[in-house]
Amino acid sequence: MQEADPVRIIVTDLACRRGDRVLFAGLSLDVAAGEAVQVVGENGIGKSSLLRIVAGLAPAFAGSAKVIGVAGLLDERCALDPALALGRALEFWSGIDSGPPGKPERSHLERLGLAGLLDVPVRYLSTGQKKRAALARLLGQRAGVWLLDEPLNGLDGHAVELVEALAGEHCAAGGIAFIASHQPFRLEAMRSLRLAEFSA
Numbered sequence: 087m088q089e090a091d092p093v094r095i096i097v098t099d100l101a102c103r104r105g106d107r108v109l110f111a112g113l114s115l116d117v118a119a120g121e122a123v124q125v126v127g128e129n130g131i132g133k134s135s136l137l138r139i140v141a142g143l144a145p146a147f148a149g150s151a152k153v154i155g156v157a158g159l160l161d162e163r164c165a166l167d168p169a170l171a172l173g174r175a176l177e178f179w180s181g182i183d184s185g186p187p188g189k190p191e192r193s194h195l196e197r198l199g200l201a202g203l204l205d206v207p208v209r210y211l212s213t214g215q216k217k218r219a220a221l222a223r224l225l226g227q228r229a230g231v232w233l234l235d236e237p238l239n240g241l242d243g244h245a246v247e248l249v250e251a252l253a254g255e256h257c258a259a260g261g262i263a264f265i266a267s268h269q270p271f272r273l274e275a276m277r278s279l280r281l282a283e284f285s286a
């Protein structure tokens with residue numbers, strides 16, 4: 087994240103419709119720099135849909151969701167070319183996300199345990215390795231607003247702690263973590279947003 091970039095999420099009277107169902111309505115929320123929110127609720131209640139609306143990838147049915155700053159979405163897709171070696175795949179995005187020359191930061195790769203996998207085609211990576219690769223891309227984006235959809239899925243205990251630590255550092259540096267997760271996510275002073283309270 088670029089220091090001093092202002093970040094905020096402002097959700098106002100938001101409603102979400104998928105197919106012929108309104109999943110939730112009347113949702114208002116204000117998330118400021120340094121804050122973390124965990125969106126909780128049963129399968130199918132609309133957590134991913136909410137994150138996609140906030141990311142600007144799905145339309146609101148009513149109301150609005152506004153992000154101030156750059157948003158980076160991490161979801162179940164690792165969004166890296168499966169045919170490319172991991173290093174090349176990350177370089178491609180790094181060039182787009184933060185401009186040339188497009189080298190992913192070595193310290194990120196080492197911390198995520200990816201430094202020894204840069205020659206491995208993305209399609210050969212394990213589930214947890216793909217998730218860590220997606221995190222490397224997110225870190226490379228330098229986005230102030232992290233939208234994390236089930237970020238702990240497929241990760242071993244060590245990697246879970248790492249993701250929690252990364253999110254904590256991100257918030258401490260003035261970023262926002264907006265997280266949909268069924269699993270407990272240990273992050274200091276994180277608020278819970280119970281989507282069931284807004285079910286239509």
Ligand SMILES: Nc1ncnc2c1ncn2[C@@H]1O[C@H](COP(=O)(O)OP(=O)(O)OP(=O)(O)O)[C@@H](O)[C@H]1O
Binds near residue numbers: 104131
């Ligand atoms: N494009 C779409 N068209 C129609 N229905 C959709 C679409 N996308 C999602 N849905 C439906 O919307 C509902 C909410 O899905 P969503 O993925 O947001 O739930 P979730 O709370 O994230 O669930 P989970 O905990 O299982 O990940 C589901 O019933 C899903 O089938």
